[in-house]
Amino acid sequence: MISVKNLSHSYGNDRKLAVKNISFEVENGETFGFLGPSGAGKSTTQGILTGLLKLQKGDVSVAGYDISRVHNERFNTIGVSFEQSNVYSKLTAKENLQFYAKLFDVPTRDPMELIHLVGLLGKENDLAGTFSKGMKHRLTFARSMINNPELWFLDEPTTGLDPAIAANIKDIIKEKTTAGTTAFLTTHNMFIADELCDRVAFIIDGEIVLIDTPSSLKLQYGQKLVVITYLKDDQVVKETLKTTDEKDRLRIGEVVNLYEVQTMHTKEATLEEIFIQVTGRGLV
Amino acid sequence: MKLLSSYIKEMKIAARGFYFYIEIGMAVIILAVLLFAVNEFPTSSAKEFIYYDMSKEIKSLMLQEELDDGTLELAEPTQIKMKAALFSVKNKETNETKTYTYDEEIYHLDTYKVFDQKTGKLQKTIIETGSEDDLIRLAWQEKTIGAAVGMNEAGEASTRYYLQGYETARFQNLLYILQNESPATLQAAMDGMTITKLENAELLNTRQSLVPLLVVLMGALMGFFIAIAYIFLDKDEGVIRAYAVTPSTVWKYLLSKLLVIITTVIVSSSIFTIPVMGAQPHYLLFYTLLIVSSFAFSSLGILIATFFDSMSKTFGALYVFLIAMMLPAFSYYVPSFDPLWLRFFPTYPLLQGMKEIMMKSTDVNYVLLFSGVYLAGGIFLFLFANLRFKKTLAV
Ligand SMILES: Nc1ncnc2c1ncn2[C@@H]1O[C@H](COP(=O)(O)OP(=O)(O)O)[C@@H](O)[C@H]1O
Ligand SMILES: [Mg+2]
Numbered sequence: 001m002i003s004v005k006n007l008s009h010s011y012g013n014d015r016k017l018a019v020k021n022i023s024f025e026v027e028n029g030e031t032f033g034f035l036g037p038s039g040a041g042k043s044t045t046q047g048i049l050t051g052l053l054k055l056q057k058g059d060v061s062v063a064g065y066d067i068s069r070v071h072n073e074r075f076n077t078i079g080v081s082f083e084q085s086n087v088y089s090k091l092t093a094k095e096n097l098q099f100y101a102k103l104f105d106v107p108t109r110d111p112m113e114l115i116h117l118v119g120l121l122g123k124e125n126d127l128a129g130t131f132s133k134g135m136k137h138r139l140t141f142a143r144s145m146i147n148n149p150e151l152w153f154l155d156e157p158t159t160g161l162d163p164a165i166a167a168n169i170k171d172i173i174k175e176k177t178t179a180g181t182t183a184f185l186t187t188h189n190m191f192i193a194d195e196l197c198d199r200v201a202f203i204i205d206g207e208i209v210l211i212d213t214p215s216s217l218k219l220q221y222g223q224k225l226v227v228i229t230y231l232k233d234d235q236v237v238k239e240t241l242k243t244t245d246e247k248d249r250l251r252i253g254e255v256v257n258l259y260e261v262q263t264m265h266t267k268e269a270t271l272e273e274i275f276i277q278v279t280g281r282g283l284v
Numbered sequence: 285m286k287l288l289s290s291y292i293k294e295m296k297i298a299a300r301g302f303y304f305y306i307e308i309g310m311a312v313i314i315l316a317v318l319l320f321a322v323n324e325f326p327t328s329s330a331k332e333f334i335y336y337d338m339s340k341e342i343k344s345l346m347l348q349e350e351l352d353d354g355t356l357e358l359a360e361p362t363q364i365k366m367k368a369a370l371f372s373v374k375n376k377e378t379n380e381t382k383t384y385t386y387d388e389e390i391y392h393l394d395t396y397k398v399f400d401q402k403t404g405k406l407q408k409t410i411i412e413t414g415s416e417d418d419l420i421r422l423a424w425q426e427k428t429i430g431a432a433v434g435m436n437e438a439g440e441a442s443t444r445y446y447l448q449g450y451e452t453a454r455f456q457n458l459l460y461i462l463q464n465e466s467p468a469t470l471q472a473a474m475d476g477m478t479i480t481k482l483e484n485a486e487l488l489n490t491r492q493s494l495v496p497l498l499v500v501l502m503g504a505l506m507g508f509f510i511a512i513a514y515i516f517l518d519k520d521e522g523v524i525r526a527y528a529v530t531p532s533t534v535w536k537y538l539l540s541k542l543l544v545i546i547t548t549v550i551v552s553s554s555i556f557t558i559p560v561m562g563a564q565p566h567y568l569l570f571y572t573l574l575i576v577s578s579f580a581f582s583s584l585g586i587l588i589a590t591f592f593d594s595m596s597k598t599f600g601a602l603y604v605f606l607i608a609m610m611l612p613a614f615s616y617y618v619p620s621f622d623p624l625w626l627r628f629f630p631t632y633p634l635l636q637g638m639k640e641i642m643m644k645s646t647d648v649n650y651v652l653l654f655s656g657v658y659l660a661g662g663i664f665l666f667l668f669a670n671l672r673f674k675k676t677l678a679v
Binding site for chain 1: 296301
């Protein structure tokens with residue numbers, strides 16, 4: 001569905017590259033997560049893939065089209081949700097979707113159904129200008145589904161939303177991708193990525209550090225951890241120990257022998273911990 | 285279809301914004317001012333300063349005939365406050381320069397009123413000066429032409445004109461012919477020269493003559509300004525990025541905006557043009573020129589907007605541009621001021637074309653020629669703006 005070879009992009013005339021020589025493929029029906037801290041180059045990459053930014057260097061094909069050429073009809077099968085919401089503030093929520101639907105040559109979804117889906121029912125006749133940031137974001141997200149896209153670009157779809165709504169958005173994405181929609185998901189939220197993505201790419205400073213499935217990453221990098229709480233001198237002590245580490249393993253035996261163990265359970269490393277381990281950087 | 289729904293959407297947005305109402309409101313105010321505050325015919329018509337360089341007897345002989353048939357009438361003397369002045373005058377034939385210095389004083393000058401032979405309407409007022417130096421001083425102070433009428437040995441009248449220096453060569457030639465040639469050659473010379481402009485200009489009364497100027501202001505220049513405003517309103521919302529990822533094209537998005545501006549311009553210009561001008565203008569040409577010129581100017585607005593990040597940053601450039609574009613209005617009101625460089629201002633042919641359209645006998649070819657130029661220029665600017673727009677999209 002997407003093929004990217006040696007893609008680089010620079011905003012200025014200087015040598016500083018926002019995206020440095022990245023390559024990856026996204027299979028048909030796959031949900032591909034693009035993970036990295038802010039400023040890593042995620043939106044820039046999505047911008048190039050969606051044709052908003054001019055391709056400067058590299059070979060990119062999206063949905064079977066070489067994007068160095070102009071094919072406006074390719075957008076009939078593509079949906080794009082933006083990091084920064086962008087809707088007409090002088091149009092109502094419904095008018096925004098109705099107008100947008102008219103720009104496509106393919107059957108489109110009922111605006112009211114989408115408004116309902118993202119929890120904006122009752123607000124359909126309000127001017128989008130009166131909406132809160134989160135509501136505008138949901139409208140922008142709803143709009144990206146209007147043409148039933150086969151390929152769906154989602155730039156930070158849950159960032160800045162309150163947890164209940166974020167969960168709602170996540171469920172909508174999951175439902176669509178389970179039904180076969182290919183998704184290119186950009187986020188710095190590892191929990192979302194872990195739950196939604198078939199494969200993830202770690203991107204930092206414009207470079208892809210690795211690409212793999214979340215489960216394989218956990219196998220490779222995620223050492224099993226054991227969390228033990230025990231009583232020592234009448235005080236509760238908590239220790240986190242790695243089962244892969246020789247010294248830690250001995251320490252586990254020691255604790256069990258010497259103290260009264262209260263709880264002891266194993267824990268899997270999160271994608272976030274793996275990211276930190278691989279890149280040496282946090283996600284914020 | 286996509287263009288149509290974009291246009292409808294833009295009209296909706298315009299109707300919910302305020303620029304549209306500003307433009308319409310201004311048009312209504314203009315109409316009210318034109319109808320109630322501007323007289324069709326000015327009460328005091330043109331003034332002329334003349335010095336009769338001859339004896340009293342010869343002068344009264346010369347004027348007697350006109351005084352008798354009522355086309356000339358002695359009026360109340362005119363009181364003119366002469367400002368202190370220092371200036372120099374260059375003689376065109378001898379190239380000598382003479383400098384004059386004066387103190388402030390008050391003159392009472394003999395005044396005549398000249399009436400049209402057929403209609404009996406006041407044509408002009410002649411103010412007679414006591415000396416040729418006074419004539420020069422008055423011509424300088426009042427910024428108009430002064431004429432010293434003399435009599436040569438053969439008893440023929442000859443005239444020396446004092447000009448401001450910016451009059452066109454054609455106008456100067458005309459004066460030269462008027463004073464030097466016999467009536468027969470004069471007629472031939474005048475037939476040979478196309479002075480249609482001078483004749484036609486009189487067909488628009490004072491109120492009507494304001495219309496072309498206002499059409500340029502409310503059409504081309506407001507269109508230019510509103511285009512910039514609309515683009516920045518949109519840039520703030522970033523909707524163009526959403527538009528760019530649909531099967532529709534950026535040029536349709538831009539054109540739908542221009543169509544809204546053109547619609548606004550058509551409505552607002554009609555509001556004051558039709559009631560003031562009635563059936564006189566060539567309306568087909570009027571709307572043609574109005575549409576192509578507002579298309580060209582609003583395309584220019586869009587293009588300029590692509591070079592700035594915010595509306596406030598454009599104000600400097602905007603201000604200079606609008607002032608420059610109003611310069612041709614001077615030439616419009618002072619026909620004798622018509623330097624060549626002014627003709628290259630894009631508002632110049634527009635103003636002249638609108639004037640032609642408003643008159644009974646319209647120079648159709650002139651209007652069509654420049655309509656073509658505006659259309660071509662507009663298309664070029666539009667394509668360029670489209671290109672710039674695609675380049676400046678951001679994520
Ligand atoms: N319009 C722009 N002009 C200049 N630099 C930009 C622009 N947009 C992004 N950048 C820079 O490019 C880099 C990548 O940005 P971006 O792709 O937005 O990151 P992300 O989406 O991963 O947070 C950052 O260093 C950012 O400052
Ligand atoms: Mg981003």
